[in-house]
Amino acid sequence: MDRMYDFVIDFFWILVYTFRDVLPILVLIIFFQLVILKQPIPHLKKVLLGGVYVVFGLALFLMGLEKALFPIGKIMATQLSDPSFIEASGNVLTDWTSYYWIYIFAALIGFSTTIAEPSLIAVAIKAGEVSAGTISAWGLRITVAVGVAFALALGTFRIVTGTPLFVYIMAGYLVVIVQTIFAPKKLIAIAYDSGGVTTSTVTVPLVAALGLGLSNAVPGRNPAIDGFGLIAFASLFPIITVLGYAQFMALKTRVFKLKIEKDAV
């Protein structure tokens, strides 16, 4: 009974916090509708219901994450980066190859949390709508998730080796710039956007725990300097994978066309 009570109290506070986050948007929209636009909102009742769904849904989502996933995820991140776990299988702490479970964990957790990221779902739905189905929402989400998986594996490798963050980011930017020149223009805007949406509610808390635990465990790393950067990686690499996917599809269509022309001759 006590635990039931705790649940209700917790949910109440998360609901209050979620509402507080929505409040500025609410004030802004009401102010503009009443004072500047002076127009009624179409389907007001439905929109309001949608707003209630969003606040309640997000509060339930966060509450569930905090009860179920974050504690386990954080314990896992600390346990996997615990020196005694790494040394248990006869590995040396100073060798970067000893941390293979960390890289695998980072990649898998990056992929799976990105699939469940609500902001990415929103952008993918919109992209599917706008492109009249030529961009599949699932295809986009999986491509982005692969990017995050790669980003986190590389990001944890960087923390272990202690190589400077900016070198990786600069190299990533160069790749994006070169890809932008060659990629089909249609997908560029969505690719850029997919970088910013990957890291929010689900991914950030788990990734932060991983970065902090790892920079504490590896000898010679300073959590204040080396613990950062995973989120930056996760916002950069999806751009590369989405652009890469667009290039691949364009190439495939071109080869297909060539083949048809050849057959015709």
Added chain:
Amino acid sequence: MKYRAYILDVSKKLWAAVTDLVPIIVVVVFFQIVVIQQPFPQIGEVIVGILFVIIGLMLFIEGLEIGLFPIGEAMAYALAKKGSLLWLMIFSFALGFSTTVAEPALIAVAKEASVISSDAGLISNDHKTMKGYALGLRLAVAFSVGLAIVIGVLRILKGWPLYYLIIGGYVLVMLMTSIAPKEIIGLAYDAGGVTTSTITVPLVTALGVGLATVIKGRSPLLDGFGLIAFASLLPMVFVMAYGLFWF
């Protein structure tokens, strides 16, 4: 009959939410059992939590489609119809600024930044200076997100190609990196990713796509997206500039 269709609809949406979460559950179970080799702590609470996540995600997505997307688009149409550039700019700035300044992730990052900076001896160690530093950082980031949405909306109106602006932004980030204090760089890079919250993203996306749909000569696919990209790029520049300004 209507009732049955309703149940079918809800169960379909629930199933979609379940598939979204299957990967996380598989990964967590795999690591707990195979790698860490320990039983699950508080299994009951975990199962209840997962049910919450599934129902929450389903409600959120439903709310997105009937609430957030329509309101974002309705605002875009109404503002475009009003034809006042000034009000559109004010709305864009306020949307970016107000949703970012109170963002919990940003508050946490700003606080951490003040600790790092005082540990590194860049700012003095007293409570008041650190608090002022954290608040200033939050305002700088919120301002940069507001400005980012304004630039992004202007781009949609004028039809400037997105990649020029983004690549220009990258060059700016690279230049700032070479002169910014090295303690702030990691933080600045991360700041870009944490600023865009779960409620802001759908609204901003709907605003962009809505504007690109009503304005003649703009394609929703080419021009409607890109606002989020600005909102994750500009904070990096501003956080590094803030670091330079203080030290």
